[in-house]
Amino acid sequence: MRFSTLIRFFAAITVLSALAITLVIAKRSLLKSEEKKQPANRLEALIPANEASAEAVSALVAKLEVENLPDVTPGERAFESARELLVKRDYIAAEEKLKYVNTYYPTAMSAPEARRILGEMNMDRLFSGRGFAELKQYKVKRGDSFFKIIRDNQTNLDLLMYLNNLKRIDRLHPGDVLTVMPLNFRLVIDIPRKVLGIWDGIHYIKGYEIKYSSLAKGAEVKETQLMAVEAQSEDGRVTLPSSKYRSAEKVLVLKSPQAEIRPYVGKPDEGIVGLYLDAVDLEELALLLRSGNSVEIRY
Numbered sequence: 001m002r003f004s005t006l007i008r009f010f011a012a013i014t015v016l017s018a019l020a021i022t023l024v025i026a027k028r029s030l031l032k033s034e035e036k037k038q039p040a041n042r043l044e045a046l047i048p049a050n051e052a053s054a055e056a057v058s059a060l061v062a063k064l065e066v067e068n069l070p071d072v073t074p075g076e077r078a079f080e081s082a083r084e085l086l087v088k089r090d091y092i093a094a095e096e097k098l099k100y101v102n103t104y105y106p107t108a109m110s111a112p113e114a115r116r117i118l119g120e121m122n123m124d125r126l127f128s129g130r131g132f133a134e135l136k137q138y139k140v141k142r143g144d145s146f147f148k149i150i151r152d153n154q155t156n157l158d159l160l161m162y163l164n165n166l167k168r169i170d171r172l173h174p175g176d177v178l179t180v181m182p183l184n185f186r187l188v189i190d191i192p193r194k195v196l197g198i199w200d201g202i203h204y205i206k207g208y209e210i211k212y213s214s215l216a217k218g219a220e221v222k223e224t225q226l227m228a229v230e231a232q233s234e235d236g237r238v239t240l241p242s243s244k245y246r247s248a249e250k251v252l253v254l255k256s257p258q259a260e261i262r263p264y265v266g267k268p269d270e271g272i273v274g275l276y277l278d279a280v281d282l283e284e285l286a287l288l289l290r291s292g293n294s295v296e297i298r299y
Contacts, residue, residue, distance in 0.1 A: 075105025079114050086117070095121060102204065106193065112209075115195070119206030123284075132200040133181050135163075140176040153180040156229060156290040158245070168243075186294040187226065189275065191215065196261070196277065198288060208281040211264035214273050215257065218299050226293040228253040229286050249279065250286035254295060261285075 082097035098121075101114040108114075122132070129135035138149060146169045150157050161169065163179040185205070188197045194210040231238040231248035238248040252261035257273065264276035277285070 073105065073108060075101050075108035076110055078105070079108070079110035082114065082117075091121065099204075115207045118204070122205045126205065126288075132203065132205060133183065133185070136180050136182070138178045138180045140172060140174055140178065142174045144172065144174075146172060149178065149180070150290075154182045154184060154290065155180050156183060156287075158229075159183065159287045161246075162287055183288060183290045183293065185288055186296065187289070189295065189297045191297070191299050196275065196285075198285065208277050208285065210275055210277065212267060212276040214268065215259060215275065215297070216273070218257070218297065220299055222256075222297040222299070224257075224295045224297065225255045226252060226289055226291060226295055227255040228291050229289055231286075250282050252282070252285065252289065 078097045078100045082094045082101070085091075085094035085097065095118065098114045098118040101108060101111055102118060105111060125131040126133060136153070138153060140149070146157060146160065150160055157169070159181060160166070160178065163181060184200075186199050186201075188199055189210075190197065191210075191213060194213070195207045196210055197207040198205045230251045230253060231245050232251055233244060233248045238244050249263050254260070260274040261282065262268075262274055262276055263279035263282050268274070268276070
């Protein structure tokens with residue numbers, strides 16, 4: 001156990017002890033009536049023996065800042081250890097600590113930051129081809145088109161353009177070699193925790209904060225699908241190969257319930273059903289999802 005953890009532990013014990021003594025003194029010193037009780041021993045003789053009312057004790061407890069006690073929970077200790085390991089560039093050990101926090105202490109104070117760091121590490125691994133979906137090299141054949149390539153490789157056109165640094169999709173020649181990534185991820189929408197997570201099977205990749213939700217209450221868990229990944233501008237829907245597609249706002253369309261996942265720009269008007277994320281997060285998700293991906297909604 002580290003020295004700093006010991007200090008926190010003994011600090012917590014000291015504060016709790018002080019709280020107990022304060023309550024004893026308060027109970028005996030605050031007046032409930034004019035009657036006095038004889039002390040039973042020398043210790044009671046040192047402390048006024050008048051009973052305090054329940055209201056007085058409750059008022060005193062409300063004033064004590066017990067919520068500010070030093071945090072010595074295992075989740076916080078694990079997160080602190082993960083940060084120290086990251087500074088030392090021991091990324092493998094740090095990742096295990098972050099997974100521990102995310103799995104066993106998801107409501108800890110440090111859990112959101114643990115998920116964020118873990119997600120960034122996973123995204124680096126994903127786009128480098130070192131884990132999760134596999135980066136493949138595809139050699140273009142006669143008769144191929146961009147849309148045929150994305151269909152046969154279970155990917156999307158936006159990601160194909162991103163991976164190959166393509167600015168346009170009207171030039172494709174037999175013998176060209178393209179990097180492709182199959183997209184078979186699934187979404188987990190956790191309404192109580194306000195997190196939309198992307199998973200590769202049972203392996204967590206990254207979580208995104210749900211800024212606002214107007215989905216109606218449903219069963220405990222609902223299985224559905226992603227119906228489409230769209231882009232929209234002030235002029236309406238934008239599709240590839242339009243040059244405006246990359247800069248347009250991305251929208252994810254769920255099959256059931258009929259709802260959309262949109263960029264958050266403030267509380268939406270009444271009657272609009274959907275989920276709202278930061279625009280940057282939604283842009284990243286649009287790279288990694290395609291029509292047909294499975295979606296799990298947890299209410």
